[in-house]
Amino acid sequence: MIFTLASRELRSLFLSPLAWSILAIVQFLIGYIFLGQVDLYLQVQAQLSAMQNPPGLTELIIAPVFSNAAIILLLIIPLLTMRLIAEEKRNQTLALLLSAPISMTEIILGKYVGVMGFVFINLFFVLLMPISLLSGGNLDIGMIASGLIALTLLLASFTAAGVYMSTITSQPTIAAVSTFGLLLLLWVIDWAVNINSNQATGVTPYLSILKHYQPLINGVFKSSDVTYYLLFITTFLVLSIRRLHADRLQH
Secondary structure (H helix, E strand, O other): OOOHHHHHHHHHHHHHHHHHHHHHHHHHHHHHHHHHEEEHHHHHHHHHOOOOOOOOHHHHHHHHHHHHHHHHHHHHHHHOOOOOOHHHHHHOOOHHHHHHOOOOOHHHHHHHHHHHHHHHHHHHHHHHHHOOOOOOOOOHHHHHHHHHHHHHHHHHHHHHHHHHHHHHOOOHHHHHHHHHHHHHHHHOOOHHHHHHHOOOOOOOHHOOOHHHEEEEEEOOOOOHHHHHHHHHHHHHHHHEEEEEEEEHHOO
């Protein structure tokens, strides 16, 4: 049932011009950044050849692309998740969905997996960019794999937060703005701390999404960073299920 709901959600996304527009805009922006980094690499190639241990293609091209892709998709994910539950409430079709012989967990996971299907399509096209460089130079495959895992976990976390925000309102626009506000807060939460201390410790830095993302895209793979994202995803999906269960009791 989860995959039935997911395929239905994915089809409904592609039946709207929004999904196609998002796909085109995201790939255009990331492609533009990718070509810009390639051009920059070609410009500094002479200086790099004079260095003893110069950074490679992966450090100078792929890592910045992954960093910028995260920022672009932070702006896009709220637009994808805003309608998942909020639109059901606004159109007064939520009661019909809740009366179906499926659990709240299946509903939330089905919608979550559906949006993630669209996210994976975007990731596939992003992955084609570093692959295109294989014939022109040596790439750090381990670093690319780490960056791809990081970007996947980050976007899965964005989506989980968006699903929850969509369950607490009947207005998709409010859900989108709330999701963006939450994600932006978690993105910059430790900036103020880092201004005062380069060795910031405590809860605030740990909550920062960016603090766990940067090491992974730089090839520093730590289980604590992966665990953070898995806990983040699980927490927001559980909160979404509980919220939907509360709505079911009200109906």
